[in-house]
Amino acid sequence: MPELLRQFIRFAGVGCMSAIGHYGLLILLVQVVHTDAVLASAAGALLGAVINYLLNYHFTFQSSKKHHESIAKFVVVAAVGLGLNTLFMWIMVSLLGLHYLLSQVVTTGLVLIWSFVGNRFWTFHEAPISAEKLS
Numbered sequence: 001m002p003e004l005l006r007q008f009i010r011f012a013g014v015g016c017m018s019a020i021g022h023y024g025l026l027i028l029l030v031q032v033v034h035t036d037a038v039l040a041s042a043a044g045a046l047l048g049a050v051i052n053y054l055l056n057y058h059f060t061f062q063s064s065k066k067h068h069e070s071i072a073k074f075v076v077v078a079a080v081g082l083g084l085n086t087l088f089m090w091i092m093v094s095l096l097g098l099h100y101l102l103s104q105v106v107t108t109g110l111v112l113i114w115s116f117v118g119n120r121f122w123t124f125h126e127a128p129i130s131a132e133k134l135s
Contacts, residue, residue, distance in 0.1 A: 004120075010060040011116050014052060019108060022048035026104065037100035041089045041107075042082060049078040052115075061124035070123055077118035081111045 022044035029040035053074050057063050063070055085107055092103035 007060055007120060008116060011056065011119070012112065014055040014060055015108075015112055015115075017055060018048035018052040021051050022108075023101075023104065026100075030100065037093055037103075038086060038089050041100070041104060042086050045082050045085045049074075049082070052078075056119060056124065061119070063124045063126070065124065065126065073123040074119065077115060077123055080118070081115050084114060085111050 022041075024044070025047050026037075026040045026044035029035040029043060030037050033040075035043075053071065057067075057070060088107040088110060089100070089103055092098045092106065093100050096103075
């Protein structure tokens with residue numbers, strides 16, 4: 001199996017674990033605290049991002065980058081992801097009147113693609129060691 005596919009499968013698995021945190025907080029805030037679904041989704045996405053970073057750094061990409069470098073890039077990718085999450089949720093819940101959980105499932109799939117590409121090719125990307133650096 002090609003490494004890119006292996007990483008995507010790991011990334012998706014980590015995403016499932018992050019989604020448990022995200023959806024758990026979303027449901028808790030909407031059902032128990034009676035928070036607006038869009039705001040609750042944003043809070044859940046933030047919790048999911050923390051879980052996501054730690055597991056992807058160590059498990060998916062097995063990064064050796066310094067945390068200060070990878071966290072800064074991860075925050076940018078996650079911030080764009082949060083913006084996309086919030087935008088898609090607003091469109092589906094507020095404009096289209098769809099149920100918030102159905103909207104979140106669709107949103108999660110869309111943001112998953114952005115997050116994998118951003119993290120794989122930017123956040124955790126490590127340039128190959130050139131022959132010049134080895135000598």
